[in-house]
Amino acid sequence: MxxxxxxxAIGSFRDTPDERLRTVLERLVTHLHAFVRDVRLTPAEWASTVDFLTAVGRACTADRQExxxxxxxxxxxxxxxxVGAGDDPEVTDATVLGPFHVGASPVRANGDSIDLVGGGEPCVVAGTVRAVDGTPLPGATLDVWQCDHEGFYDVQVPDRQPPGNGRGLFTTDDAGGYRFRTVVPAPYPIPTDGPVGDLLRxxxxHPYRPAHIHVIAAAAGHRPVTTHVFVAGDPYLESDAVFAVRRSLVREFTVVDDPDRAADLGVANPFRDVRFDIVLERTA
Amino acid sequence: MxxxxxxxAIGSFRDTPDERLRTVLERLVTHLHAFVRDVRLTPAEWASTVDFLTAVGRACTADRQExxxxxxxxxxxxxxxxVGAGDDPEVTDATVLGPFHVGASPVRANGDSIDLVGGGEPCVVAGTVRAVDGTPLPGATLDVWQCDHEGFYDVQVPDRQPPGNGRGLFTTDDAGGYRFRTVVPAPYPIPTDGPVGDLLRxxxxHPYRPAHIHVIAAAAGHRPVTTHVFVAGDPYLESDAVFAVRRSLVREFTVVDDPDRAADLGVANPFRDVRFDIVLERTA
Ligand SMILES: [Cu+2]
Ligand SMILES: [Fe+3]
Ligand SMILES: [Fe+3]
Structure with missing residues (x-):
């Protein structure tokens, strides 16, 4: 005894048939107990923690994952x-998926606009998808989604945005290139009407995320990457509520005042121009 | 950046007005992140963990705290x-409250029986409540509750046990002594029909707790203790599903075959005899 x-508690997992589950639970108990000892968590604090987790559970619904x-x-x-990423610094950094990737994005052609509403600052995003050795990857897919210039995703305001607004599934051309038109996204707050909002208060x-466009890039024979491109100069880049910013993913959304180029690209002048190249790692 | x-994440708590909350959250994030790095938790494992916690939340009801x-x-x-206990080895060890302390226990006099049903092995539990320096503590209260000889608490089987069966609130006499009659409790399983049961499987x-009687002892000017007395020889003492056993809390439930003593104590012969003395720490 x-x-x-x-x-x-650690010893209790010794007969777990799944070796990985055993390791994960043993290490979980180790760190959880180290935390309790470290802060000498009191019974009252433990009870508050149980109440908090219960409230988080109660806030979870079909549309909300607290x-x-x-x-x-x-x-x-x-x-x-x-920790899931590889070691190669050339490969595009991954970051969080977030809660707004809902179902399949509408298939669109290079040059199409994902902005079905208008009202924001016009913007052209383009780049190439390449392997680490520089080889362009034609036929790669780019699943993109973003909020509008007021910080709302289509699913949040179905009365103001049609489904698929701010979303598109693009395929790279023979040179590995992609291009789409959109509006500059805005910073937005994560939901604060639940227990996590209480924690933030x-x-x-603050609950804000810096402005960003979500991207999942995938190509045959390569490891897909779930990432963001962030708008340089955003006031929340240093204090993203969910800590998803990577320096490598911040891009200038350069102002271009050039009526001929705007006409060529099919956007109003002036517009913003963004270059976001993506590098994928070959799968073993 | x-x-x-x-x-x-650690830095994000720097402006927390409550100093203790800041420390607890900083250390929580430290250990939680150390765990994720330690096992290199994969996105799929993270998603399973979210699903598991969501299921735990869903299993919580008014009567069930998963x-x-x-x-x-x-x-x-x-x-x-x-970690909440003091350092004095003479003080009775605390252990978990458990989910079956529901409302106030019925007030009873020393010598009363908490067994309102019958059917188990008769048992007499007695002891004294004392301060660390040996002074007896008259007027101390002992709140006791236990399951029956089949492992059920009154609230679990309201059709088979009246409310208050297995429960009593006793007060120590002038010599700090207490005594009550009961039946020997049985080992019992914690609920396994929810996600925690899935984890055990x-x-x-196994989901069993070794047989025990719960006690909360309290005396004016002393720190109350929430504890158990465990039945020596129970097959689950080494593997309590909730790790609440302390060596110091295990007692012989000695078989006594003595018709005269049984008659004196008001129990059938033979019966079991348990001595459980409690030592409380003075509050500062
Ligand atoms: Cu740790
Ligand atoms: Fe987002
Ligand atoms: Fe119990």
């Missing part, structure tokens, strides 16, 4: 992307 | 009692 609940939000604001979601944290 | 989600159960089977509830753990 041991009087040490940590040793007893546990993901909790993982996001604790930096865990972002960290999982980091209690810790004096 | 940092590319390190751990540093960013997060406490989760904390219990990970040894966290037991550890919180351990996946890890080949």
């Amino acid at each position: 041991t009087d040490d609940p940590t040793a007893a 546990f993901i939000l909790l993982s996001d604001v604790l930096g865990v979601s972002s960290l999982v992307e980091t 209690a810790t004096r944290r | 940092t590319d390190d989600p751990t540093a960013a 997060f406490i159960l989760l904390s219990d089977v990970l040894g966290v509830s037991s550890l919180v009692e351990t 996946a890890t080949r753990r």
